[in-house]
Amino acid sequence: xxxxxxxxxxxxxxxxxxxxxxxxxxxxxxxxxxxxxxxxxxxxxxx
Amino acid sequence: xxxxxxxxxxxxxxxxxxxxxxxxxxxxxxxxxxxxxxxxxxxxxxxxxxxxxxxxxxxxxxxxxxxxxxxxxxxxxxxxxxxxxxxxxxxxxxxxxxxxxxxxxxxxxxxxxxxxxxxxxxxxxxxxxxxxxxxxxxxxxxxxxxxxxxxxxxxxxxxxxxxxxxxxxxxxxxxxxxxxxxxxxxxxxxxxxxxxxxxxxxxxxxxxxxxxxxxxxxxxxxxxxxxxxxxxxxxxxxxxxxxxxxxxxxxxxxxxxxxxxxxxxxxxxxxxxxxxxxxxxxxxxxxxxxxxxxxxxxxxxxxxxxxxxxxxxxxxxxxxxxxxxxxxxxxxxxxxxxxxxxxxxxxxxxxxxxxxxxxxxxxxxxxxxxxxxxxxxxxxxxxxxxxxxxxxxxxxxxxxxxxxxxxxxxxxxxxxxxxxxxxxxxxxxxxxxxxxxxxxxxxxxxxxxxxxxxxxxxxxxxxxxxxxxxxxxxxxxxxxxxxxxxxxxxxxxxxxxxxxxxxxxxxxxxxxxxxxxxxxxxxxxxxxxxxxxxxxxxxxxxxxxxxxxxxxxxxxxxxxxxxxxxxxxxxxxxxxxxxxxxxxxxxxxxxxxxxxxxxxxxxxxxxxxxxxxxxxxxxxxxxxxxxxxxxxxxxxxxxxxxxxxxxxxxxxxxxxxxxxxxxxxxxxxxxxxxxxxxxxxxxxxxxxxxxxxxxxxxxxxxxxxxxxxxxxxxxxxxxxxxxxxxxxxxxxxxxxxxxxxxxxxxxxxxxxxxxxxxxxxxxxxxxxxxxxxxxxxxxxxxxxxxxxxxxxxxxxxxxxxxxxxxxxxxxxxxxxxxxxxxxxxxx
Numbered sequence: 072x073x074x075x076x077x078x079x080x081x082x083x084x085x086x087x088x089x090x091x092x093x094x095x096x097x098x099x100x101x102x103x104x105x106x107x108x109x110x111x112x113x114x115x116x117x118x
Numbered sequence: 119x120x121x122x123x124x125x126x127x128x129x130x131x132x133x134x135x136x137x138x139x140x141x142x143x144x145x146x147x148x149x150x151x152x153x154x155x156x157x158x159x160x161x162x163x164x165x166x167x168x169x170x171x172x173x174x175x176x177x178x179x180x181x182x183x184x185x186x187x188x189x190x191x192x193x194x195x196x197x198x199x200x201x202x203x204x205x206x207x208x209x210x211x212x213x214x215x216x217x218x219x220x221x222x223x224x225x226x227x228x229x230x231x232x233x234x235x236x237x238x239x240x241x242x243x244x245x246x247x248x249x250x251x252x253x254x255x256x257x258x259x260x261x262x263x264x265x266x267x268x269x270x271x272x273x274x275x276x277x278x279x280x281x282x283x284x285x286x287x288x289x290x291x292x293x294x295x296x297x298x299x300x301x302x303x304x305x306x307x308x309x310x311x312x313x314x315x316x317x318x319x320x321x322x323x324x325x326x327x328x329x330x331x332x333x334x335x336x337x338x339x340x341x342x343x344x345x346x347x348x349x350x351x352x353x354x355x356x357x358x359x360x361x362x363x364x365x366x367x368x369x370x371x372x373x374x375x376x377x378x379x380x381x382x383x384x385x386x387x388x389x390x391x392x393x394x395x396x397x398x399x400x401x402x403x404x405x406x407x408x409x410x411x412x413x414x415x416x417x418x419x420x421x422x423x424x425x426x427x428x429x430x431x432x433x434x435x436x437x438x439x440x441x442x443x444x445x446x447x448x449x450x451x452x453x454x455x456x457x458x459x460x461x462x463x464x465x466x467x468x469x470x471x472x473x474x475x476x477x478x479x480x481x482x483x484x485x486x487x488x489x490x491x492x493x494x495x496x497x498x499x500x501x502x503x504x505x506x507x508x509x510x511x512x513x514x515x516x517x518x519x520x521x522x523x524x525x526x527x528x529x530x531x532x533x534x535x536x537x538x539x540x541x542x543x544x545x546x547x548x549x550x551x552x553x554x555x556x557x558x559x560x561x562x563x564x565x566x567x568x569x570x571x572x573x574x575x576x577x578x579x580x581x582x583x584x585x586x587x588x589x590x591x592x593x594x595x596x597x598x599x600x601x602x603x604x605x606x607x608x609x610x611x612x613x614x615x616x617x618x619x620x621x622x623x624x625x626x627x628x629x630x631x632x633x634x635x636x637x638x639x640x641x642x643x644x645x646x647x648x649x650x651x652x653x654x655x656x657x658x659x660x661x662x663x664x665x666x667x668x669x670x671x672x673x674x675x676x677x678x679x680x681x682x683x684x685x686x687x688x689x690x691x692x693x694x695x696x697x698x699x700x701x702x703x704x705x706x707x708x709x710x711x712x713x714x715x716x717x718x719x720x721x722x723x724x725x726x727x728x729x730x731x732x733x734x735x736x737x738x739x740x741x742x743x744x745x746x747x748x749x750x751x752x753x754x755x756x757x758x759x760x761x762x763x764x765x766x767x768x769x770x771x772x773x774x775x776x777x778x779x780x781x782x783x784x785x786x787x788x789x790x791x792x793x794x795x796x797x798x799x800x801x802x803x804x805x806x807x808x809x810x811x812x813x814x815x816x817x818x819x820x821x822x823x824x825x826x827x828x829x830x831x832x833x834x835x836x837x838x839x840x841x842x843x844x845x846x847x848x849x850x851x852x853x854x855x856x857x858x859x860x861x862x863x864x865x866x867x868x869x870x871x872x873x874x875x876x877x878x879x880x881x882x883x884x885x886x887x888x889x890x891x892x893x894x895x896x897x898x899x900x901x902x903x904x905x906x907x908x909x910x911x912x913x914x915x916x917x918x919x920x921x922x923x924x925x926x927x928x929x930x931x932x933x934x935x936x937x938x939x940x941x942x943x944x945x
Contacts (some may be wrong), residue, residue, distance in 0.1 A: 074565030092750075102774070112566050 121192055122184035123169070124158045130189035131155055131224035131679065132172075136308040142186075142267035149173040150187055153221050159378040186308070190227055195220040198897050207562035208469035218458070230278045232307065236300060236331065237315030238324050239286030242343040244268075246315060246373035247283035250383070274383045279388075282309065288323070290330040291442065301444070304336065311386050312338045318348040318355070319371070321497060322489055328364070329402055329485040329891050335430040337397070338366050339385045345370035351898065352500035360496040367397035374728065386586055401432065404484040407472045411439055411465030418461040422454035428580040438462045439469065440478050507604075508724045521611040528604070532595040533691065534684040536668070540588035544672075547587070578755025581748055585669035585844070586743055590736050592665050596634050597735040601727030605630060619699050620706025622646055625655040629698065632662030634739075636901040640908055650710035656905055657705055657914065658698040660897035660922055670892045673847055677865035678882040686886075694826070694893050697925065745844060754845040758852055759840050761812035768809055774802035807831075807853065826891060826930040827884040827938075840896045883941065895926035 124130050127642045132154050135145050149154070149172045159169040159176065167178040237243045251270025268283040285301055287295040304312070314331055316324040328485050331338055342348075342357055359637045361368040367385045370607045371378035388394035403409065415435035437445040439462060449455050466477050473480050514520050555576045599605045605627055609616075611625030630638035639659050646652040663671075670688055675683040781794050808830075815837065816830030822826045831853040839846035847864075871879040880888075895921055897905075906915035 074563075074567035078566045078570060081756065082760065085760075088753055089757075091264055 119189060119194060121156065121170075121179075121187040121189045122181045124156075124189065124191055126160050128191055128193070129819050130191040131195075131220050133188040133190055134225045134310070136186045136310070145183070145187065145225045148177055149175060152883065153225045155221075156189065174804065177183060177699050186365065188227075190220060190224045192220060195223060223843040228312065229276060229872065230280060231311060231386060232309045233279050233281045233386060234303060234309035235281060235315055235342075237286060237341075238288055238317060238320075238327060239476045241286065241315045241317040241324060243286060243315040244283055246313075246343065246379065246391040247281060247370065249373055249376045250279070251281055258377055268593050272383070274380065275387060277383075277387050279383060279386070283749050289327055290334065290773045291440070298444070304334065308526055310337065312336050313339045313341050313382065313596065314338050314366075315343050315373075315384065318342050318345045319351070321355070321493060323485070325489045325492070326482075326485055328366070329488060332364060332366070332400060332402055333430075333432060333433050333436055335399055337389050339389055340366050340368040341373075341378075341382050342368050342370045343373055346372045346375075354498040354500075355684055356496040360492055361396050363400075363492055363496075365396065365400045366485075367396045402485065402488050404436075408439070408477075408484060409470055409482060411469050412436060414465050415439060416463050418454075418458045422452055422458065424826070435462075436481065439465055440481050441466070502646040510609065511724055512573065512890065515607050516611055519552045521607075525608055525611060527811070528599070529691075530684070530688055533687045535595065536588050536591045536687075540591050540672070540682065543587035544584050547584045551576065551584065555580065558914065564764050566763070569763065570756065573852060574755050574759025574763075577756065577851050578845075578852075579752055581788075582669055582751055582844040582848045583747055585847070586740065587671060588668050588672055589665040589743060590739060592668065593634055593739045594732055594736055596631070596644050597732050598727055599630075601725065601731055603724045615699075619654075620651075620710070621654055621702055622648065622651045625651055628659060629662050629695075632659045634665055636660055636662065636664045636897060637904045638903065640904040650706070653710055653914070654702050654705045656908055657828060657918060657921075658702045660901055660918060661694045661698040661701065661894060663893050664692045664843070664901075667892055669844050669847040669895060671846065671889055673850070673865060674868075674880075674885040674889055677869055678880070678885040692887055692891055693890065693929075697929070698895065701921070701925070746844070749827070750842045751848060752839055754842065755848050755852065757843075758812065758834075758849050761815070762807060762810045762812060762852060765809075768806075770805050770809060771802060774798055775803070778802075798841050812853070822927075825935070826927065827881075827887050828877045828891075830881070832884075832888060836891065836895065839892065840899065842898050842900075843892065846892060883934060886937070887930040890933055891930040892924045893926075894929055895923050897922060 119130075121130065121132075132150055132152055133151055134152060135142055154172060157171040159171055160169050166181045168181060168184055169176060169178045170184075171177075185865050225396065233244050237248055247268065247270060250272045270281045270283070272279040272281055280404050282303065284300045287296045287300055289297065290301055291297055303309075312331060314328050316328065328338075328340065340361070342355075348355060357368045357370060367389060369378055369382040371382055373379065385394060389397055404412065411430060412435045416431045419431045419434055432450070434445055438449065438458070446459070449458055452458070469477050469480060475483075515524050555572055558568065558571050558576065560759070561572070586630070589775050609623045609626040612626045616623050616625055619625075625643070628643040628646075629641045639662065640656050643652050643655040646655060671687050672683075675686045679686045718941075778795055778798050780797070780852055781791055784791070786794075809819070812834050813830065816834040819833045819837065820828070820830045823836070828836070831850070834853060835846045835849035838849040850868065854864060854871055868880045870879070902915045902919060905918055906912050909915075
């Protein structure tokens with residue numbers, strides 16, 4: 072029985088981990104990670 | 119915090135005064151000195167200016183001026199003190215002894231010096247940063263290693279240095295992302311002292327950036343790096359005289375060995391405390407014509423009275439006349455901008471008429487003139503110079519006929535060593551994983567957790583960790599090529615080919631880095647100025663076979679091509695390169711067909727990489743790999759196990775159990791009984807796998823992949839490999855061997871595995887088709903994320919996923935179908 076309980080806990084953790092990764096990926100893109108720190112004249116944006 | 123952030127009625131103690139020149143002098147003279155108390159009396163109705171009381175005098179400062187004064191507020195002091203008392207603080211810089219006063223804390227904080235490292239690419243800046251901060255940032259012998267600012271902390275003589283390693287740049291113009299990044303850092307972060315790292319072997323070019331920093335009027339110390347190379351060449355350089363001339367302390371350093379770094383930071387302290395005898399601000403003389411223009415624009419700027427206190431009017435005037443677009447935008451936001459710009463235009467016309475060249479060129483010439491003059495007085499190159507080692511080596515490695523064979527030979531050695539040398543440590547790790555699996559299997563009670571541990575975690579993660587030595591060997595070779603300077607030569611000899619692909623020679627380095635990992639490789643493409651080339655480089659980079667795909671190749675070449683492992687791997691990598699060329703040409707033709715700017719690439723001198731640097735690089739990769747093991751690979755292995763383990767207690771399973779029970783109770787002899795039970799167990803396992811969730815998914819996608827020769831297990835492993843390519847092997851391990859966790863057993867099992875018709879599931883042809891599919895299809899999630907970030911659009915991430923999957927299918931389809939046809943014809 073204890074093994075089943077641990078398995079359920081692991082499953083919950085895995086679901087949480089995947090959710091967190093997806094969330095981070097999405098929000099990371101929104102905040103941006105540009106070498107120009109979001110500089111408006113950056114050639115990478117306008118180029 | 120800044121003085122401007124204190125509220126009315128609050129009190130603070132001054133930590134430091136930032137800014138420059140007359141502003142700083144005036145503020146200090148007013149009594150804004152480190153350790154002095156300042157009270158906020160009131161804010162004006164529009165919150166500007168603010169009325170302060172310091173040393174008993176009332177003064178009012180504009181909010182922008184107050185922003186340049188760092189203070190520690192009483193509220194902040196109480197918070198830090200209480201954290202210290204509770205033992206909860208984790209900021210060692212501001213940790214104070216109990217009972218320390220706010221003044222003492224302010225003085226302590228005032229001993230924290232923000233230092234920015236600025237220099238040309240490949241001047242040894244990152245090595246210096248690593249040495250000082252103890253960081254392990256990778257150092258490459260080519261430009262663009264530092265694509266983001268790296269921060270580190272360092273203590274010396276009671277001072278704390280917060281060091282920021284900025285990307286390498288040749289100037290402070292506003293053309294490339296690096297230049298803009300540095301300018302933004304200098305403007306916004308106001309480092310207390312800038313360390314300008316100069317390559318002693320190339321003084322003239324490196325001092326160009328120094329001239330611009332002098333124009334910018336910031337407190338600076340020059341690290342004359344790689345000074346040993348200058349001495350070795352027999353050159354004479356009176357750096358002390360040059361320091362006096364330009365008003366900037368110069369300290370010879372050898373960042374590789376750490377020589378001179380202590381002295382460098384001692385000078386930083388002196389400059390910060392304004393006690394350095396050499397320190398003074400000078401104006402570079404641009405000649406009468408330009409100077410007159412600068413003066414006129416400066417006057418116009420002064421008349422507006424609204425310029426930034428952190429940037430000098432002279433610098434702004436110079437940049438305006440140079441037609442710097444960023445400064446012009448900044449000026450346009452000011453009152454009286456029209457008058458300033460009109461004056462600028464008048465000055466530009468006058469300069470260009472008189473000098474008969476555009477202003478930017480006039481400034482560049484004047485700066486090089488200044489440098490040339492300064493060096494003529496202080497620098498004497500050794501006239502008797504033998505052919506350097508670099509020149510001799512370059513005769514061969516960049517030779518138009520010998521260059522390519524040497525390059526291909528190095529590549530072949532790299533793959534052969536990865537495969538052959540890696541076999542030995544692989545065996546040791548395999549034995550360890552096997553022992554752990556056996557231990558858990560023998561000593562743990564039956565249950566789903568035991569199954570998860572043995573089949574899922576040890577089977578999955580253990581199946582991948584054995585490839586760590588191969589990956590490390592590959593990285594050691596890449597690191598050696600980068601650090602020695604050979605990578606830049608490879609880029610040089612590949613330049614013509616890269617141009618035929620529609621790329622720059624500079625694109626070659628990110629592409630070769632892709633053999634290690636596509637993510638840093640895609641980030642390294644930032645150094646390519648042309649957007650077209652940068653985009654194409656990023657889009658084809660996933661076709662460069664990264665080290666995560668290596669486990670799949672090692673497994674399958676080991677199983678099906680044991681005698682020709684290195685050669686098959688070389689062919690796979692070459693296929694990736696060939697496809698990258700093909701796709702780059704297509705992208706150039708159909709997506710990015712505009713003209714490019716000309717290619718410029720340095721050929722740095724050869725340097726023997728230190729063993730320490732290579733070991734640090736390998737250790738970093740080991741950490742990354744192990745972190746991946748504990749993260750995405752572990753999670754993927756658990757998910758695959760769950761999907762393969764459930765649902766339990768199905769009707770078919772019960773029927774098998776009943777049959778097994780009946781046989782066990784029957785009267786047949788023991789041998790027959792054991793054989794029958796084993797066969798039933800095998801059938802039960804196969805049926806269970808087919809009916810499991812993963813089996814259902816695999817069967818659903820199999821129609822798409824069966825023309826490539828893949829069964830449902832291979833289809834599932836390919837799906838799981840989308841998270842990270844190593845997971846392909848761990849999934850194969852779980853699906854084919856069930857309870858086995860070593861690579862040898864997996865290799866044996868996939869050779870034995872049969873389809874329902876009795877045909878082998880994996881043949882050499884299927885293995886080749888499978889490896890090609892793994893090489894090309896879906897870049898891992900991290901790579902897609904890097905492409906999205908670097909391109910600034912999800913569209914390109916989706917595009918890469920789409921084209922790689924389609925291309926993988928076409929290539930594997932052609933390989934499998936044509937291969938089958940050839941085999942039929944031969945037989």
